[in-house]
Every structure is written in structure tokens, then in C-alpha cells.
Amino acid sequence: MASVAGALRRWALRRARSGATRSNLPWSFLSTSTTGAGNDAVSEQIGQGASGGEKAKTSAGSIPPPIRVSLTDSAGRGVFASRAIGAGDLIHTASPVVAHPLPSLLSKVCYYCLRRSSGDTSVLSDSSCSSARYFCSDECKEKSKGFLEIESTSSWSAYDTHCKERGLKYPFLVKRLACMVVAGTVSADTLDILQPASLHPDMLPEMEAEYELLKLAFVKADPEEALISFLTKQWFLGVMARIRINAFRVETVGGSYEDLLDLASSSVVADSAVGNAVYILPSFYNHDCDPNAHILWIDNMDAKLKVLRDIEPGEELRICYIDASMDWEARQSLLYHGFGFQCRCSRCLSGD
Numbered sequence: 001m002a003s004v005a006g007a008l009r010r011w012a013l014r015r016a017r018s019g020a021t022r023s024n025l026p027w028s029f030l031s032t033s034t035t036g037a038g039n040d041a042v043s044e045q046i047g048q049g050a051s052g053g054e055k056a057k058t059s060a061g062s063i064p065p066p067i068r069v070s071l072t073d074s075a076g077r078g079v080f081a082s083r084a085i086g087a088g089d090l091i092h093t094a095s096p097v098v099a100h101p102l103p104s105l106l107s108k109v110c111y112y113c114l115r116r117s118s119g120d121t122s123v124l125s126d127s128s129c130s131s132a133r134y135f136c137s138d139e140c141k142e143k144s145k146g147f148l149e150i151e152s153t154s155s156w157s158a159y160d161t162h163c164k165e166r167g168l169k170y171p172f173l174v175k176r177l178a179c180m181v182v183a184g185t186v187s188a189d190t191l192d193i194l195q196p197a198s199l200h201p202d203m204l205p206e207m208e209a210e211y212e213l214l215k216l217a218f219v220k221a222d223p224e225e226a227l228i229s230f231l232t233k234q235w236f237l238g239v240m241a242r243i244r245i246n247a248f249r250v251e252t253v254g255g256s257y258e259d260l261l262d263l264a265s266s267s268v269v270a271d272s273a274v275g276n277a278v279y280i281l282p283s284f285y286n287h288d289c290d291p292n293a294h295i296l297w298i299d300n301m302d303a304k305l306k307v308l309r310d311i312e313p314g315e316e317l318r319i320c321y322i323d324a325s326m327d328w329e330a331r332q333s334l335l336y337h338g339f340g341f342q343c344r345c346s347r348c349l350s351g352d
């Protein structure tokens with residue numbers, strides 16, 4: 001136990017000495033308001049281009065994305081085009097704040113970037129832990145160092161088994177986020193700007209059990225108290241509430257990047273899911289059953305947002321959260337029960 005605590009202390013010390021700060025974070029400069037108050041800050045930062053971990057880039061690289069985040073009439077905040085965008089154009093790309101492969105695919109999908117293994121997983125498997133984790137490159141291994149060092153100081157068998165037995169995916173994102181916070185690579189309030197789901201009282205006992213197991217894993221590693229002071233039940237529930245609404249199921253598609261981007265269609269056939277991820281900017285896109293924008297993943301966790309048809313300046317950009325080919329009743333039911341809102345897109349309002 002003492003060596004575990006020592007590892008955490010040494011890590012924190014190294015972070016402090018290297019000058020790493022918690023403000024050096026993806027979008028940490030944004031207001032943490034979940035109401036309209038933070039909108040100006042969001043728009044301003046998009047206008048200036050992103051900095052920090054989450055990169056919002058156009059294909060041209062340094063040009064700010066042609067979008068702003070503002071309040072909509074009926075769906076909270078949304079993403080609007082700040083100039084005309086042509087059908088098929090890439091709006092921006094985004095790297096997640098936090099991502100995790102599906103627990104069943106740890107030996108087949110990169111533990112950092114969610115890229116599928118091409119076959120030989122032995123070379124870059126992480127031998128420091130009992131369950132094999134695959135890394136697609138030394139770069140991904142290097143980028144994982146922070147959370148991995150923290151993760152490997154604790155025993156996760158009780159937490160992982162509890163979640164796997166119940167088929168839960170989101171607690172793995174929370175575990176990764178908590179390790180990143182302890183490692184000092186993200187701030188504990190990184191996701192606060194995102195809209196939270198209202199958690200039904202029936203869900204709370206299960207989530208509280210997950211929280212206790214998460215806390216226990218850290219406490220058993222005997223870290224300095226200050227390092228895990230953020231890890232309250234309120235923090236856990238707040239993160240879960242945001243992940244529930246904003247996590248994307250990452251489904252990578254094979255094929256040439258250019259070919260896929262050229263397609264002005266949302267009917268790209270994806271492979272099966274490789275993991276889950278939470279982004280900041282993509283989380284501001286509202287849903288539409290007849291979307292004018294589309295999110296896709298080519299090869300790894302980096303999301304590409306592109307438009308499906310010509311867009312006028314000022315038009316709201318919306319993606320589709322579900323299978324748009326379902327009928328009105330099925331769509332309404334899925335969006336209400338799965339996502340917690342009554343869809344007010346024009347297709348639904350017209351009864352189609």
C-alpha cells in the first residue's frame with residue numbers, strides 16, 4: 001500500500017515540477033454555466049479557435065470553425081453556422097475530453113485513441129496489468145501515461161466486475177476521467193459546461209453503489225487526501241448526469257478519409273462500436289430527425305463534423321442522435337426514454 005501511495009505522490013510531485021497545471025485544459029476557459037450565461041464565452045472561443053486538449057479545427061488547420069454557439073428558441077443552446085457552408089464540407093474536427101474502449105474490446109481497440117487493431121496486438125500490449133490492453137502506437141501509450149499510472153496504482157476488479165456484469169459503459173468513462181483528474185491532466189469541473197440529464201430517483205441507488213466502489217478503489221491506494229478531494233458523490237452524479245446526455249457511441253468507419261468526407265450523405269455504413277467518448281463542442285449540436293449535419297469517426301476517436309447540404313449563414317446545424325428511418329412514434333419514444341426530451345424538430349412537429 002505504501003508504494004501505491006508513494007507512486008501517487010511521486011506522480012503529483014512530477015506534475016507540479018513539470019509545471020503542468022489544471023488550467024492547461026480542453027476548453028477549461030469556458031464558463032461552467034449550463035444556462036445561457038456561458039454562451040458568449042463559448043462563441044468567443046470558437047471564433048478565436050480552440051486551444052488546449054480539445055482541438056476544434058477545420059481541414060485547413062488554423063482557420064476557426066465557421067460556427068458559433070447560441071441559444072435556440074426551443075432546445076437550449078445550439079450550434080449555428082457563422083457563414084455559408086457547402087454540402088459535404090468538413091465543419092471541424094474534435095478530440096474528446098475523455099474516451100474509453102468498450103470493456104469487451106480492450107485487447108482489440110487502442111486503449112487511448114480507440115483505433116481497431118489490425119491484427120498483431122502482442123507488440124504494444126501493456127504488460128504492466130493483468131488484463132491485456134492494446135495500444136496502436138507508442139504515441140498513444142505515451143499519451144496514456146498520466147491516467148495509466150494512476151489507474152495501475154489501484155485495484156479495479158470490484159468496480160470493473162460490477163459494471164461489466166450489469167453491461168454498464170459510462171462508469172468506465174468516469175473511472176478514466178477520475179484518473180485523469182488525479183493525474184492533473186484535466187480539471188474535475190471539465191464537463192460542468194455540458195447540459196446534465198435529470199436523474200430519476202430510481203437510478204440513484206445503482207449510481208451510488210458505483211460511486212462507493214470507485215471511491216474505494218482510490219482510497220485503498222492510500223493517496224494524499226487532497227488528490228482525491230474532488231471525488232464526492234455529488235461530483236460522481238454530476239459527471240454521470242452529463243455523460244448520459246452527451247456521450248457519443250464511437251463507431252469508426254473504414255475507407256479513405258477524402259472519399260468519406262466527400263460524401264454529402266449520412267448513410268455511411270459504420271463498423272460496430274469501438275467505445276464511448278465525451279466531447280465539448282460536438283455536445284452543443286442539437287438533434288433533428290432530418291439533420292443538416294453529421295458526425296463521423298474515421299479510424300479513431302477524433303470526431304469529424306460535416307454538413308449534409310448547403311447551409312445558409314445563421315442556420316442552426318443539427319445532427320441526428322438516432323436512426324432517422326424510424327417512424328414518428330418510435331423516434332419520439334426513443335428520444336424521450338433514451339435521451340430525456342420531447343423532440344421539437346420540424347419533421348416531428350409536422351407529424352412525419
Ligand SMILES: C[S@@+](CC[C@H](N)C(=O)[O-])C[C@H]1O[C@@H](n2cnc3c(N)ncnc32)[C@H](O)[C@@H]1O
Nearest residue numbers: 075076077195283284285286287341343344345
Ligand atoms: C447534447 S444536448 C444538446 C445541447 C443542449 N441544447 C445544450 O444546451 O447544451 C441534448 C439536449 O438538447 C435538447 N435538445 C436537443 N435536440 C432537441 C430537439 N430536437 N427538441 C427538443 N430539445 C432538444 C434536449 O434538452 C437534449 O437533452
